Amino acid sequence: MKENQDLIRRMVEEGHEVGNHTLNHPSLPEVDDERLEEEILGLDRVFYERYGKHMTYLRPPKGEFSERTLSISQKLGYTNLFWSFAYEDWYTNREKGPEYAKNIVMRNLHNGEIILLHAVSKDNAEALDSIIKGARELGYEFGNINNIY
Structure with missing residues (x-):
């Protein structure tokens, strides 16, 4: 997010939905619950501080997920999105x-x-x-x- 601040600001201003992809791009099934929450909520905090909006969609890095990661991210208020x-x-x-x-x-x-x-x-x-x-x-x-x- 640091390298693309102008692009992200433009996306927000144009009404595009900017989704969460985590702070450090880890494989979510491989991290513990605490790190999973920090990866998601940490990026959301930065995004909110810069753009005044919270993220509501999550695309897990590499598309890697488990029932546990889906459950935790949903409890945090996220809808997981994948590609077709x-x-x-x-x-x-x-x-x-x-x-x-x-x-x-x-x-x-x-x-x-x-x-x-x-x-x-x-x-x-x-x-x-x-x-x-x-x-x-x-x-x-x-x-x-x-x-x-």
């Missing part, structure tokens, strides 16, 4: 170009999709506009997660 499509875009040394990123996303579009794209990918950043336009041309609409839950 992702590809290995987090390896910045394996990028294949924005056309590849666009094509792989477009080939996998489906109703109700939650697409996981990592911000570290230059390919995603360059392809995002054409992905959005292409999806809209196919009749897909984009919405806020709050309209679903």
Whole structure:
């Protein structure tokens, strides 16, 4: 969050939902209850101090969860969110170009999709506009997660 404060502020101001992804990105099933709570609530404290809002959604790092982590995060007031499509875009040394990123996303579009794209990918950043336009041309609409839950 330290490196992307301007982007996060813009997201908040534009009405985007910013979700919790923990302070340090641990595998949640591998941490004890106390650390799990601190990972989630610690990031929420920082977010609230900077942007005046609390987070209500959690995407567990690497998608790793257990019944215990789901239960604790729900008791903390979080709804856990997962994706329905992702590809290995987090390896910045394996990028294949924005056309590849666009094509792989477009080939996998489906109703109700939650697409996981990592911000570290230059390919995603360059392809995002054409992905959005292409999806809209196919009749897909984009919405806020709050309209679903």
